[in-house]
Amino acid sequence: MNQLVDHKALAHSHPLPALKAGTAVPVSVSFGDGIGPEIMQASLKVLLAAGANIAIEPVEIGERVYRRGHSAGIGPEAWESLRRTKIFYKAPITTPQGGGFKSLNVTIRKSLGLFANVRPVRAFAPFVATKHPGMDVVIVRENEEDLYAGIEHRQTDEVYQCLKIVSRPGCERIVRYAFEHARANGRRKVACFTKDNIMKLTDGLFHTVFDEVGAEYPDIEKQHWIVDIGAARLAADPGRFDVIVTPNLYGDIVSDIAAEIAGSVGLAPSANVGQHGAMFEAIHGSAPALAGQDAANPSGLLLAGVMMLLHIGQRQAAERLHNAWLKTIEDGIHTFDIFKEGSSRQKVGTSAFADAVIARL
Amino acid sequence: MNQLVDHKALAHSHPLPALKAGTAVPVSVSFGDGIGPEIMQASLKVLLAAGANIAIEPVEIGERVYRRGHSAGIGPEAWESLRRTKIFYKAPITTPQGGGFKSLNVTIRKSLGLFANVRPVRAFAPFVATKHPGMDVVIVRENEEDLYAGIEHRQTDEVYQCLKIVSRPGCERIVRYAFEHARANGRRKVACFTKDNIMKLTDGLFHTVFDEVGAEYPDIEKQHWIVDIGAARLAADPGRFDVIVTPNLYGDIVSDIAAEIAGSVGLAPSANVGQHGAMFEAIHGSAPALAGQDAANPSGLLLAGVMMLLHIGQRQAAERLHNAWLKTIEDGIHTFDIFKEGSSRQKVGTSAFADAVIARL
Ligand SMILES: CC(C)[C@H](C(=O)O)[C@@H](O)C(=O)O
Ligand SMILES: CC(C)[C@H](C(=O)O)[C@@H](O)C(=O)O
Numbered sequence: 001m002n003q004l005v006d007h008k009a010l011a012h013s014h015p016l017p018a019l020k021a022g023t024a025v026p027v028s029v030s031f032g033d034g035i036g037p038e039i040m041q042a043s044l045k046v047l048l049a050a051g052a053n054i055a056i057e058p059v060e061i062g063e064r065v066y067r068r069g070h071s072a073g074i075g076p077e078a079w080e081s082l083r084r085t086k087i088f089y090k091a092p093i094t095t096p097q098g099g100g101f102k103s104l105n106v107t108i109r110k111s112l113g114l115f116a117n118v119r120p121v122r123a124f125a126p127f128v129a130t131k132h133p134g135m136d137v138v139i140v141r142e143n144e145e146d147l148y149a150g151i152e153h154r155q156t157d158e159v160y161q162c163l164k165i166v167s168r169p170g171c172e173r174i175v176r177y178a179f180e181h182a183r184a185n186g187r188r189k190v191a192c193f194t195k196d197n198i199m200k201l202t203d204g205l206f207h208t209v210f211d212e213v214g215a216e217y218p219d220i221e222k223q224h225w226i227v228d229i230g231a232a233r234l235a236a237d238p239g240r241f242d243v244i245v246t247p248n249l250y251g252d253i254v255s256d257i258a259a260e261i262a263g264s265v266g267l268a269p270s271a272n273v274g275q276h277g278a279m280f281e282a283i284h285g286s287a288p289a290l291a292g293q294d295a296a297n298p299s300g301l302l303l304a305g306v307m308m309l310l311h312i313g314q315r316q317a318a319e320r321l322h323n324a325w326l327k328t329i330e331d332g333i334h335t336f337d338i339f340k341e342g343s344s345r346q347k348v349g350t351s352a353f354a355d356a357v358i359a360r361l
Numbered sequence: 362m363n364q365l366v367d368h369k370a371l372a373h374s375h376p377l378p379a380l381k382a383g384t385a386v387p388v389s390v391s392f393g394d395g396i397g398p399e400i401m402q403a404s405l406k407v408l409l410a411a412g413a414n415i416a417i418e419p420v421e422i423g424e425r426v427y428r429r430g431h432s433a434g435i436g437p438e439a440w441e442s443l444r445r446t447k448i449f450y451k452a453p454i455t456t457p458q459g460g461g462f463k464s465l466n467v468t469i470r471k472s473l474g475l476f477a478n479v480r481p482v483r484a485f486a487p488f489v490a491t492k493h494p495g496m497d498v499v500i501v502r503e504n505e506e507d508l509y510a511g512i513e514h515r516q517t518d519e520v521y522q523c524l525k526i527v528s529r530p531g532c533e534r535i536v537r538y539a540f541e542h543a544r545a546n547g548r549r550k551v552a553c554f555t556k557d558n559i560m561k562l563t564d565g566l567f568h569t570v571f572d573e574v575g576a577e578y579p580d581i582e583k584q585h586w587i588v589d590i591g592a593a594r595l596a597a598d599p600g601r602f603d604v605i606v607t608p609n610l611y612g613d614i615v616s617d618i619a620a621e622i623a624g625s626v627g628l629a630p631s632a633n634v635g636q637h638g639a640m641f642e643a644i645h646g647s648a649p650a651l652a653g654q655d656a657a658n659p660s661g662l663l664l665a666g667v668m669m670l671l672h673i674g675q676r677q678a679a680e681r682l683h684n685a686w687l688k689t690i691e692d693g694i695h696t697f698d699i700f701k702e703g704s705s706r707q708k709v710g711t712s713a714f715a716d717a718v719i720a721r722l
Contacts, residue, residue: 095558103559131492131597147525152562158529160562164508168519195610197456198464201513201521228613232621235596236492249556252589253614260593 024055025312028081032091033063034286035296035350040091042298042354047305049358050321052314057081062093062286066101073104082112086277089308091301092286106150109143114272114279115170116177117141117251118307121258121268127329128263128338135238135262138187140178141251142206143272145170148248166202166247171209177273178245179217189221189242190214193230193250206247230254235261259283266297266337269304271311278311280304294349297335299325302357324360328353331360385416386673389442393452394424395647396657396711401452403659403715408666410719411682413675418442423454423647427462434465443473447638450669452662453647467511470504475633475640476531477538478502478612479668482619482629488690489624489699496599496623499548501539502612503567504633506531509609527563527608532570538634539606540578550582550603551575554591554611567608591615596622620644627658627698630665632672639672641665655710658696660686663718685721689714692721 029044031037044056059078066073073093082088088108095101108114118140125133151163175192182190192210194203207224214222225233227250234241235257246254259268265284272279282300290296302325309318332345333356339347348356390405392398405417420439427434434454443449449469456462469475479501486494512524536553543551553571555564568585575583586594588611595602596618607615620629626645633640643661651657663686670679693706694717700708709717 099561106559147556148559150559152560154562155526160527160566162525162527162560162563164523164525166521166523195508195613198467198509198511199513199523200460201515202523205521228617229621229626231592231614232617232626235618236621250614252556253592253611256589256593257596257618260590260597265590265593 022053024053025087025314026057026085027054027087027089027308027312028059028078028085029056029089030059030061030078030091030093032061032286033094034092034288034291036062036091036093036286038291038294038350039282039296039298039301040089042350043301043305046298046302046321046324046354046357047309047317050324050361051317052305052309052321053317054312057085059088061090061104063096066096071100072102072107074107079111082108082277087308087312088277088279089305090279090281092282092284094286094288102150106148108279109272112277112279113144113274114277115142115144115173116271116273117143117255118181118271118273119251119255119259119268119283120307121255121262123262124267124326124329127332128267128334129340130261130263132238132261135241135258137234137238137241137258138181138185138243139251139255139258140174140181140243140245141255142170142174142246142248144248146248164199164202166205168205168209171206172213175206175210175213175245178243179213179220182220182243183217187220187242189223190217191223191225191230191241191244193225193227193244193246193254195227195250197226203247210245227254231257234258238262255283264297264338265300266335267299267303269300269302269307271304271307273311278308280308280311294351295336296350297337298350298354299329299335320361321357324357327360328357331356383414385414386448386675387418387446388415388448388450388669388673389420389439389446390417390450391420391422391439391452391454393422393647394455395453395649395652397423397452397454397647399652399655399711400643400657400659400662401450403711404662404666407659407663407682407685407715407718408670408678411685411722412678413666413670413682414678415673418446420449422451422465424457427457432461433463433468435468440472443469443638448669448673449638449640450666451640451642453643453645455647455649463511467509469640470633473638473640474505474635475638476503476505476534477632477634478504478616479542479632479634480612480616480620480629480644482616482623484623485628485687485690488693489628489695490701491622491624493599493622496619498595498599498602498619499542499546499604500612500616500619501535501542501604501606502616503531503535503607503609505609507609525560525563527566529566529570532567533574536567536571536574536606539604540574540581543581543604544578548581548603550584551578552584552586552591552602552605554586554588554605554607554615556588556611558587564608571606588615592618595619599623616644625658625699626661627696628660628664630661630663630668632665632668634672639669641669641672655712656697657711658698659711659715660690660696663715681722682718685718688721689717692717
């Protein structure tokens with residue numbers, strides 16, 4: 001139950017800035033919008049109590065920055081910090097409604113070259129209710145290409161177009177990352193999801209590269225699924241999957257599906273990893289309606305913090321934190337989103353949940 | 362349990378060729394590849410026994426036609442038949458591997474203007490095992506636009522592109538179809554799934570049109586979901602959804618998910634409907650590995666036949682067939698794919714299943 005998922009499989013090809021042992025690692029931290037500030041504060045408190053040796057650099061991104069006229073919700077100071085620390089711990093943000101606003105997530109992923117979006121999803125039955133108690137899957141989502149390139153235009157008054165882009169280097173690095181991840185974490189199977197019966201060139205390239213690169217990993221079992229039926233099998237019987245590698249948009253959809261059927265999107269962390277940096281975040285959004293109530297579940301962000309600690313080589317703190325979190329959940333101390341009536345269960349708010357984790361460190 | 366789903370909600374705007382009462386309706390029928398011939402023969406036998414008043418016109422499409430050099434797997438005789446009868450009952454086909462072959466399904470949908478792909482999905486618990494006994498949802502999938510336009514090219518040696526196209530008329534007709542379908546079938550909610558936080562123009566247009574057209578239906582409850590979280594909620598808790606309207610690719614994915622978690626993709630029918638014709642098929646593929654064994658489940662195609670009978674105004678035969686099919690399933694007479702050991706259950710092959718339905722007409 002306490003096996004950690006180490007997403008940084010390719011340590012040699014993704015070098016971190018050389019660290020002196022004992023030196024605090026500078027980390028850019030944004031507190032975000034909506035429930036962001038509450039869950040970030042709770043998460044940082046737990047990380048620090050667990051012995052994380054980090055030097056927090058607060059950066060401002062999100063709604064207020066959009067409103068100040070930065071079209072992607074991020075200004076020059078934040079960029080400077082991210083480019084220097086190369087480690088970003090990010091709370092969810094709110095993008096204002098209306099035209100002219102670019103996705104901050106996509107902008108950061110592309111600007112920093114964070115090509116791999118790693119999303120481990122596990123069921124925590126019987127502690128968190130799920131219909132799929134055995135599931136334990138890692139979705140490795142391509143994070144820079146596909147329709148997310150953001151190239152859209154109005155062709156005529158009534159016709160709009162969006163360009164999907166897939167490149168060979170893009171496919172190669174994500175597919176290789178998935179296989180290396182599998183190997184480094186003792187996982188035995190990698191499944192690839194594409195729709196290459198329709199998109200024979202773009203998705204076809206992803207599939208071809210999967211076959212080519214996969215041939216270098218004879219120890220790993222390989223499967224390919226057309227995304228519609230792959231997603232359907234995942235939703236009905238997730239236990240049959242181990243690592244899934246897939247283009248950006250399919251990865252977006254199947255990771256939310258996996259997280260929700262495992263118990264809640266509120267529990268799932270993610271690491272956005274590139275050669276020169278990494279960003280760690282929950283997969284859920286900023287839930288403005290829930291903001292300011294000390295009610296939100298900090299678990300997704302907290303577990304993203306575990307992934308970050310592993311990434312910066314602080315395994316001991318990562319393990320302490322992860323085990324204490326697990327014990328908290330096992331002890332039935334739950335935020336409202338996963339709370340179910342039951343003899344030993346207790347419904348708590350964001351900060352009480354954080355304190356309960358700290359008490360179990 | 363025996364409420365039929367009538368997909369032909371907009372009868373007035375999708376006129377059928379005027380029929381004399383009692384005249385057999387000409388229907389183009391293809392027997393397909395893989396398990397296609399077995400399940401089509403079984404389905405036709407049941408339809409005719411149920412009193413379907415149709416005149417079968419066999420057309421050849423699929424693998425052999427591809428190999429004869431027709432790039433979309435369909436030749437001039439088949440086109441002539443489809444254009445004349447305007448009603449196509451289609452078994453699954455196999456597209457040969459390799460370049461140069463166009464999707465037959467997409468070609469037919471676009472050439473005949475079959476803009477709405479209607480996919481009713483219901484659970485048949487406790488007779489068919491499912492974790493979601495209450496589900497009863499209709500997915501109304503846009504069927505001509507999106508990435509399915511099939512415009513792909515190689516930009517450089519290493520970069521491929523695919524064009525996603527969304528038009529206002531395309532959005533309007535599918536969204537209106539969904540609302541009319543809901544109203545005509547006593548359904549109270551329509552949910553729209555798009556990814557317009559990323560694709561603000563293309564998916565944004567679909568969402569805008571949903572809001573605009575939806576305003577004309579004050580009696581119907583409207584919801585919009587970003588597709589990732591919408592698909593996740595559908596996979597975890599399908600009972601909360603009623604009608605879902607969504608662009609082509611998302612519809613492809615979520616309809617397979619819905620069908621699989623309801624019990625099996627093998628049970629789900631679909632109607633591809635346009636102003637001047639309609640095509641009825643199962644949502645599953647030709648399963649070549651299962652071919653020739655008299656083992657496949659004909660239910661998806663059979664229920665597509667029910668949708669076809671409703672479409673051509675033969676409600677009595679449709680109801681008879683539907684009720685007999687349901688009784689067969691309730692009596693525990695199951696093909697291998699849905700068979701579970703149990704006191705009163707019996708595992709049968711394709712033709713024995715068809716005979717069991719006929720015995721219950
Ligand atoms: C907020 C949005 C841009 C983002 C995405 O689509 O990638 C989110 O859904 C995610 O999965 O991280
Ligand atoms: C066979 C394939 C082209 C088709 C599609 O993608 O539409 C199928 O998956 C479907 O859902 O009908």
